[in-house]
Amino acid sequence: MSFIKVDATSDFSFHNLPYGIFSTPDNVKHRIGVAIGDQILDLSVILSLFRGPVMSKHQDVFDQPTLNAFMDLGYEAWRETRKTLQLLLSANESTLRDDVSLRSRSVCLWMQKSIVHRLTQSLLGDYTDFYSSRDHATNVGIMFRGKENALMPNWLRLPVGYHGRASSVVVSGTPIRRPSGQMRPDQTRPPVFGHSKQLDIELEMAFFVGRRTQLGEPIPINKAHEHIFGMVLMNDWSARDIQAWEYVPLGPFLGKNFGTTISPWVVPMEALLPFAQPNTLQDPEPLPYLQHQDAYTFNINLFVSLKGTVHQVTVIQSTYMYWTMKQQLAHHTVNGCNVRPGDLLASGTISGPDPESFGSMLELSWRGSKNIDLGGGETRTFLKDGDEVTITGYCEGDGYRVGFGPCVGTILPALQH
Amino acid sequence: MSFIKVDATSDFSFHNLPYGIFSTPDNVKHRIGVAIGDQILDLSVILSLFRGPVMSKHQDVFDQPTLNAFMDLGYEAWRETRKTLQLLLSANESTLRDDVSLRSRSVCLWMQKSIVHRLTQSLLGDYTDFYSSRDHATNVGIMFRGKENALMPNWLRLPVGYHGRASSVVVSGTPIRRPSGQMRPDQTRPPVFGHSKQLDIELEMAFFVGRRTQLGEPIPINKAHEHIFGMVLMNDWSARDIQAWEYVPLGPFLGKNFGTTISPWVVPMEALLPFAQPNTLQDPEPLPYLQHQDAYTFNINLFVSLKGQDMAEAATICRSNFKYMYWTMKQQLAHHTVNGCNVRPGDLLASGTISGPDPESFGSMLELSWRGSKNIDLGGGETRTFLKDGDEVTITGYCEGDGYRVGFGPCVGTILPALQH
Numbered sequence: 128m129s130f131i132k133v134d135a136t137s138d139f140s141f142h143n144l145p146y147g148i149f150s151t152p153d154n155v156k157h158r159i160g161v162a163i164g165d166q167i168l169d170l171s172v173i174l175s176l177f178r179g180p181v182m183s184k185h186q187d188v189f190d191q192p193t194l195n196a197f198m199d200l201g202y203e204a205w206r207e208t209r210k211t212l213q214l215l216l217s218a219n220e221s222t223l224r225d226d227v228s229l230r231s232r233s234v235c236l237w238m239q240k241s242i243v244h245r246l247t248q249s250l251l252g253d254y255t256d257f258y259s260s261r262d263h264a265t266n267v268g269i270m271f272r273g274k275e276n277a278l279m280p281n282w283l284r285l286p287v288g289y290h291g292r293a294s295s296v297v298v299s300g301t302p303i304r305r306p307s308g309q310m311r312p313d314q315t316r317p318p319v320f321g322h323s324k325q326l327d328i329e330l331e332m333a334f335f336v337g338r339r340t341q342l343g344e345p346i347p348i349n350k351a352h353e354h355i356f357g358m359v360l361m362n363d364w365s366a367r368d369i370q371a372w373e374y375v376p377l378g379p380f381l382g383k384n385f386g387t388t389i390s391p392w393v394v395p396m397e398a399l400l401p402f403a404q405p406n407t408l409q410d411p412e413p414l415p416y417l418q419h420q421d422a423y424t425f426n427i428n429l430f431v432s433l434k435g436t437v438h439q440v441t442v443i444q445s446t447y448m449y450w451t452m453k454q455q456l457a458h459h460t461v462n463g464c465n466v467r468p469g470d471l472l473a474s475g476t477i478s479g480p481d482p483e484s485f486g487s488m489l490e491l492s493w494r495g496s497k498n499i500d501l502g503g504g505e506t507r508t509f510l511k512d513g514d515e516v517t518i519t520g521y522c523e524g525d526g527y528r529v530g531f532g533p534c535v536g537t538i539l540p541a542l543q544h
Numbered sequence: 545m546s547f548i549k550v551d552a553t554s555d556f557s558f559h560n561l562p563y564g565i566f567s568t569p570d571n572v573k574h575r576i577g578v579a580i581g582d583q584i585l586d587l588s589v590i591l592s593l594f595r596g597p598v599m600s601k602h603q604d605v606f607d608q609p610t611l612n613a614f615m616d617l618g619y620e621a622w623r624e625t626r627k628t629l630q631l632l633l634s635a636n637e638s639t640l641r642d643d644v645s646l647r648s649r650s651v652c653l654w655m656q657k658s659i660v661h662r663l664t665q666s667l668l669g670d671y672t673d674f675y676s677s678r679d680h681a682t683n684v685g686i687m688f689r690g691k692e693n694a695l696m697p698n699w700l701r702l703p704v705g706y707h708g709r710a711s712s713v714v715v716s717g718t719p720i721r722r723p724s725g726q727m728r729p730d731q732t733r734p735p736v737f738g739h740s741k742q743l744d745i746e747l748e749m750a751f752f753v754g755r756r757t758q759l760g761e762p763i764p765i766n767k768a769h770e771h772i773f774g775m776v777l778m779n780d781w782s783a784r785d786i787q788a789w790e791y792v793p794l795g796p797f798l799g800k801n802f803g804t805t806i807s808p809w810v811v812p813m814e815a816l817l818p819f820a821q822p823n824t825l826q827d828p829e830p831l832p833y834l835q836h837q838d839a840y841t842f843n844i845n846l847f848v849s850l851k852g853q854d855m856a857e858a859a860t861i862c863r864s865n866f867k868y869m870y871w872t873m874k875q876q877l878a879h880h881t882v883n884g885c886n887v888r889p890g891d892l893l894a895s896g897t898i899s900g901p902d903p904e905s906f907g908s909m910l911e912l913s914w915r916g917s918k919n920i921d922l923g924g925g926e927t928r929t930f931l932k933d934g935d936e937v938t939i940t941g942y943c944e945g946d947g948y949r950v951g952f953g954p955c956v957g958t959i960l961p962a963l964q965h
Contacts, residue, residue: 252669252710258794279792284735285726289794290707290801293669294886295759304760306883309702309831318701320831323883342712342803343721345963369883375696377675377706378795384707385883386759414726414737462723462740462786462802463963465711542762542884 129216130224131234133164138392138521138530140164142401144212145357145392145531146194148245151235157192157245161212162392162532165237168216172233176215176222179207192245194356194393198337198468202353205337209397244298244391246359254296254387254471255459256331256363257288259450261407263478266490283411286450286458288475291363292384296471299390299534303364305512305541306385310368318372322541325367325495326510330431330486330518333361333473334452335393342465348419348457354466355452358399360390360429360518360534361473367489367509389471390518390534398529402426402522407449416461423451427520429477431486433501434515434537447479512540546633547641548651550581555809555942555951557581559818561629562774562809562952563611565662568652574609574662578629579809579953582654585633589650593632593639596624609662611773611810615754615889619770622754626814661715661808663776671713671804671892672880673748673780674705676871678824680899683911700828703871703879705896708780709801713892716807716955720781722933722962723802727785735789739962742784742916743931747848747907747939749866750778750894751873752810759886765836765878771887772873774810777846777939777955778894781805784910784930806892807939807955815950819843819943824870833882840872846898846941848907852926853934859922861912864898864905866941933961 129141139145139162149160149167160167174189181204188196197204215223223230258264261278264287268277281287297303305326311318337356340346346354363383370382403422412418424446455472476486485491488509491499498506510516515537521530546558556562556579566577566584577584591606598621605613614621632640640647675681678695681704685694698704714720722743728735754773757763763771780800787799820839829835844866851858876893897907906912909930912920919927931937936958942951 281728281735281789281792284728285790287790287794289797290709292707292885293710294888294891295884297759301759304884307762308883309879311698311701317828318698318831320833342714342718343960343963345724366883372698373702373704374793374795375698376791376795377704378791378793380704380706381880381883381885384885411734414735416737458726459798462725462783462798463712463721464709464798464801467711470711539760542760 128218129163130218131163131166131216135526136528137164138528138532140524140527140529141216142524142527143394143398143529144209145394145398147392148193150243150245159189159191159194159197162237163216166234167237169233169235173215173223173229177208177211179211181207182211193469195468198335198356199339201338205356205395206397209395244300246391246393247296247298247389252293252467252470254291254293254473255288256291256473256475257286257450257455258475259286259448259455260475260477260486261449262447262480263476263486263490266478266485270494284413285417286455288455288459289378291387295384296387296389299388299532301388301536302539303386303388303536304539306366306369306381307541307544308366308369308381309372311372312368323366323368324509326538327365327367327488328431328510328516329363329365329476330429331361331363331473331476332358332427333389333471334358336466336470336472337468339467340460340465343463344465345463346457346460348416348453351453351456352396354456355396357393357395359393360520360531362388362516362518362534362536363473363476364388364536365487388534388536390531392532394529394531399425399522401524402529404446406451409449413454416457417454419451419453423453424448425522427522429518429520432517433507434517447477447484448474510538512538514538545635546580547635548580548583548633552947553949554581555949555953557945557948557950558633559945559948560811560815560950561626562811562815564809565610567660567662576606576608576611576614579654580633583651584654586650586652590632590640590646594625594628596628598624599628610890612889615752615773616756618755622773622812623814626812661717663808663810664713664715664806669710669888669891671708671710671894672705673708673894673896674703674871674876675896676703676869676876677896677899677907678870679868679901680897680907680911683899683906687915701830702834703876705876705880706795708804712801713804713806716805716953718805718957719960720803720805720957721960723783723786723798724962724965725783725786725798726789728789729785740783740785741930743959744782744784744909745848745931745937746780746782746897747846747862747864748778748780748894748897749775749844750806750892751775753887753891753893754889756888757881757886760884761886762884763877763881765833765874768874768877769813771877772813774812775816776810777807777941777952779805779937779939779955779957780894780897781957803957805955805957807952809953811950811952816842816943818945819950821867823872826870830875833878834875836872836874840874841869842866842943844941844943846939849938850922850928851936852922852932855922855924855926858936858938859926861920861922862905862907864900864907866898868898868900868905869895931959933959935959
């Protein structure tokens with residue numbers, strides 16, 4: 128229990144303690160914060176309190192404008208830091224609790240209008256998107272290739288993924304402009320240029336890499352946890368018409384890289400581990416480099432809602448993933464590809480077996496063949512200008528939650544040409 | 545003409561003046577240099593000499609450990625800087641020529657063993673690889689799909705590209721380890737794990753983006769030159785067996801991201817413009833957002849040589865030219881940003897494998913050996929289909945002027961054996 132009171136339905140319980148980067152109107156310096164209830168603990172103010180054997184030599188990482196130096200320190204540093212935070216915020220510990228001056232300088236109210244989230248400055252280099260939900264891949268396959276060829280032969284053998292665009296990963300709250308581009312809606316006619324008419328969402332989660340590796344040095348799967356720092360929610364906005372015309376044979380490109388939104392708080396893996404459950408049974412059994420037995424599939428409730436609607440568009444559990452994050456990271460580096468702190472690896476659209484658990488409008492409307500009912504007479508196939516899409520998620524504990532904050536974006540009209 | 549003498553066959557004539565990042569054994573600080581002949585001009589030492597209307601306010605960019613701040617300043621800054629460099633290095637200008645102290649502190653001999661090239665630190669964010677050589681795309685298509693379906697329907701309509709991995713772009717001289725991974729050599733049997741047996745090269749060129757854009761703001765094609773800073777050579781090493789098993793439907797991934805090599809000096813576009821020639825005729829005509837008339841196809845001679853461990857000398861296996869490209873860099877950049885995708889200084893956009901119409905101009909061993917069906921002759925009894933451990937591949941390139949060259953330096957990598965499992 129913390130001396131800071133937290134509502135039972137707050138994402139930011141004492142069991143969470145996620146990291147973010149923020150600035151305020153009175154202090155524009157980008158700094159590292161930890162969310163607790165409706166407050167932020169400013170680590171740059173209390174960095175001298177991190178006195179454990181590992182962090183006492185690295186307090187300066189908390190004075191940085193990004194999380195990368197901290198993440199690069201590795202697993203023991205993250206564990207020790209979390210223990211220190213739990214101590215400092217504990218109801219039984221006076222260091223911060225009773226120091227009125229320190230508390231007033233380090234703890235501030237997180238009123239969403241005044242806090243500016245700066246997390247994506249931590250996105251140094253590379254963003255990879257996987258495709259690891261079996262239901263999603265199957266649905267898309269059925270829609271485009273028919274039932275017999277739904278899943279490609281490689282899908283059950285390796286976690287299929289592709290490189291995404293890092294520059295256009297933005298933090299929750301950033302408006303997303305409807306893209307224009309080349310499309311070929313009628314295969315019998317030449318392609319045309321115009322604004323996308325099939326703007327879609329993709330509900331995903333993503334993890335940040337912590338400690339870096341050298342080029343040529345794979346991460347063995349039993350060491351993967353030493354490099355997986357924590358998670359965020361993601362909306363991998365997609366323009367299906369642009370994507371369909373461009374993606375053969377080299378994969379999705381402009382249909383994706385006009386914008387990708389992530390939530391502002393990175394939830395450390397230690398906060399999620401209590402919600403781990405046995406991994407999805409894999410058949411055929413993957414090759415040895417992809418095998419691990421420990422539970423690394425997480426029971427995280429996920430919700431997508433479209434503003435003004437009565438119903439939530441979809442409700443999902445991230446346990447629906449077929450491939451685990453350890454398998455994704457081991458696969459990604461097995462050829463010697465190097466990773467760096469701040470690299471982002473996303474899960475791919477998360478869909479479950481039921482239609483109410485599909486993570487994209489492509490699936491919910493079954494390629495535009497049926498309407499998604501939003502309640503109150505509103506329906507959609509794809510997104511309209513002005514639509515505000517909110518992804519939320521949390522793990523449900525006993526009287527508390529470990530959640531991610533909002534992952535929001537509003538669609539702006541396409542530029543006029 | 546410069547007061548620094550440059551050989552007629554040097555890549556680094558007075559007409560070039562490429563930028564790089566280097567450090568030396570006696571001074572490990574990463575700093576910006578300009579190559580001239582066999583010398584480097586250290587811009588961090590002479591930054592106060594950039595006194596033009598633009599750069600006088602931004603001299604600090606030359607004290608940075610990367611090129612990014614300089615590149616972000618944009619087109620007018622690059623032009624003015626080049627003019628200043630041409631003046632300072634001119635045989636007729638005494639400022640640097642006659643100042644013995646300044647010259648000894650700012651100009652040093654570029655002996656390859658002591659200069660450490662640090663250019664890839666400038667690679668901030670994103671690397672995109674295009675596929676813009678018609679001959680290459682056609683060859684690959686014929687090999688895998690047959691003549692009638694060689695080119696996909698979108699190839700002649702838009703510059704097809706995909707995102708690459710930025711973390712594994714390395715500078716010339718970095719060893720490249722043969723990757724291991726999952727493959728399915730026999731489609732009737734399950735996939736296997738092992739080291740790649742089809743390790744290949746890809747001769748490419750790439751340009752660095754200079755000035756950044758905001759998300760949501762496309763670059764109109766008539767403004768593309770304001771964002772294209774300069775070029776390097778590239779070897780997009782590829783593991784064909786890993787690539788073949790993984791790439792459907794989301795594109796190449798581990799078959800590419802184990803390593804990509806670039807040459808250490810960024811040749812500014814102004815140095816290349818004299819070698820521009822009319823663009824390849826495009827049929828069908830592209831959509832208006834992709835149309836531009838000005839010549840932006842460059843006559844750059846390109847060479848690939850291979851030296852096996854047991855070979856006394858390297859053998860040239862490819863003679864090609866950047867002029868073979870179908871899509872121009874302006875078209876690639878306009879396309880890449882037309883949907884609002886933003887670019888940042890240090891972004892790298894590569895051309896795709898450069899192949900010409902003749903077999904000796906094919907830019908990959910996949911094509912040179914026609915998918916391993918014939919041997920590439922290296923002379924002295926040595927042959928290859930794909931790379932062997934110990935092979936050293938060198939890509940070089942230059943524009944031939946009248947008694948001078950504008951070249952890129954070497955783009956070299958040597959194959960290390962795969963890790964043992």
